Amino acid sequence: MSELMGYLKAVLNGWWKVLICAVLGAALAMGATAAATPQYESKVGFFVVAPSSQNQSALEADALVRGRIDAYTALMTSRQFMTQLVSASDEPLQEEQLVQAISASGNADQHSLTVTVRASDPHQALALARSVATSFGKLVNDLEADSDKPQTVLNVVSEPQLGQDPVSPRPLLNLLLGILAGLVVGAAIVILKRQADETVRSAQQLELEPALPLLATIPLDGAVRRPQSGSDPGTSLVLTESARRLRTSLHFGPGYSNHSVLAVTSPRRGDGKTTTALYLALALAEAGERVLLVEADLRNPTLAHRLGIPAEPGLAETLSQAAPVDAVHRNFRPRLDVLPAGTQIGNSAPLLGSPAMARLLEQARADYDVVVLDTTSLLPFADAAVAAALSDRAIMVTRYGRTPLGDIAIGLNALKAVQATVVGTTLNAVPLSRVELRAYAAGQRSELVAPGAGPQGGEASAKHVLKEDADPVGRRS
Known part of the structure; x- marks a missing residue:
């Protein structure tokens, strides 16, 4: 079912x-x-009668008529009759044309025979039907006259009519x-x-292992498919509510602890991991947690562009120690700081697995309640696995109708290979029914947005903050 x-x-x-x-x-x-080509029909109806006789009963007469009807039906489309019809017609006709144009059907119960003539011209169909009525009656009478068996009479009961409308x-x-x-x-x-289709389309398909639960389903919200630069994050109630459910699942799930690092990854690019990481960080900060959102995708960084903050310097500059800078954007939202990726790097796995990255995360654990890492996709690069190995927990984001089940299995094996602690998965971009959309719309109207929320809530949230000390993350005040 x-x-x-x-x-x-x-x-x-x-x-x-x-x-x-x-x-x-x-x-x-x-x-x-x-x-x-339009086809017109003209029909002629015959009635077969067996004359009464003292030598045959009514049943015998009925059997005689039934036999004659079968014989007449076959005779109507025979070569013998077609030859006679061509000879009797004034128009140049061919037997092959007549075979295709004339059909006959008999009704033994009603002792009737119906002949149908088809032609591309209604007048031609009528003329041919009249010729059939005359010629066939003559042929039958000649055959009956030469027969030693009891004779039957063939009467025309339905004269041919001109067909005004085409039948085909x-x-x-x-x-x-x-x-x-x-x-x-x-x-x-x-x-x-x-x-x-081999992509994930249900929560049951994600139940690959009993110890790997589905933490949340995240409905599709078309408004965040192509976010513009500087667009206010957190305005989608659909994603906000989903992130709250994800936050609850993580809080009461196994392995939860304060001052921890959570890696958010996905099998392929485009599965929605950056959006999930962003809204999860917002939900954690909303719940009173002190959160640092780190863009650890140095190959294809997009977070800074979406938030409308400077992309450089960022994580890349901090790890390479090119300059003693603090690249953290503080109070982007209340209790939420953001560390962008910085300079785009093609081969970022060595940098993410460096001692500098380990020291940065250790410092971040001390300064924040939760550190959310927006990593690269697991396939085909090793960057995400390296970042997950340095994290305390990891979640895998999958996308409805896009992420192949085989890629999910490969991604999980890659995380297991580095002994990363995967606490669950999410199913992203699940289509909503109209009832669910109306429910979210009603909730959107009743949702109260705090004054000053978003990037417009203060210049410090959208401004690149520099510090003179060499602390790469910043002490918690």
Whole structure:
């Protein structure tokens, strides 16, 4: 049942693909209808009668008529009748054309025979049907006259009529069939794509190990897909509430302790680890924790750009000790400091695994309640595993419909190889139903935003702060 509901949900989510296929099916049907040659019909009806006789009973007469109807039906499309029809017609006809144009059906119970003539011209169909009525009656009478068996009489009971409307093609029927075929093909494409999809799409798929729980599901919020430079973080109630649930899971989960380092990583780039790390840091600070958010992704740093703070100097300059600077942006939010990545570095694993990084994290543990590391992705680089090995705990962020299950397993093995403590996973960008969206919208209207929150809450939160001492993180006051 759950599998069926999964397929139904996939079709509903892929409604636009099904709609496109339906439109294409309708277009093909209308194109085929326009290209088809109209066909007109004219019908003639015969009634077969067995004359009463003292030598045969009613049952015998009925059996005789039934046999004659079967014989007449076969005779109607025989070469013998077609040859006679061509000879009797004033128009140049060919037997092959007549075989395709004439069809016959008998009803033994009603002692009737119906002949249908089709042609591209209604007048031609009528003329041919009249010729059939005359020629077939003559042929039957000749055959009956030469027979020694009891004879039957063939009467015309329905004269041929001129067909005003074509019987083929049928535009409305073709349109409906085209739409139906398109819907079926579209649904089949969506279902087959889902069957071939190897990405994570449910919480059950993330239950790879009993000791590795799903800490939180993070719904999709389109407003933060492409955040602009300096955009106010924390304005998404959807992500804020999800981060609060993640904070609660971490607080009451195994291995929780104050003055700890938490690494946030993901199998691939684009899974949402930076957004998760940012909103988790905001949620921890909201709960009264003193938090340092460190951008440890030196290969593709984006956090400083998103927060609208200077990217340099940052972690790279601090670790390389190019200058005795304090790169921490203090009080970006109440109780939240931010250390950007600094200069982009291609091979950052040696720097992240250096003694300077270990000393920095040790100092940060003493100065903050929680240090959140926004690391690189686990694949294909070793940077994230190095950073996770220096951390106290690590969580893996996965993205709905994007992160392959195989990559999740490879990423977990990479963390195990460095003996990192992985406390759980998150499922990011989970689509919301309309009911859930309305619930979040109602909560958004009732949510109170503290005055001065965000980067606009003070010049110190968006200004690069320098200190003269050589302390790379800054003492807690």
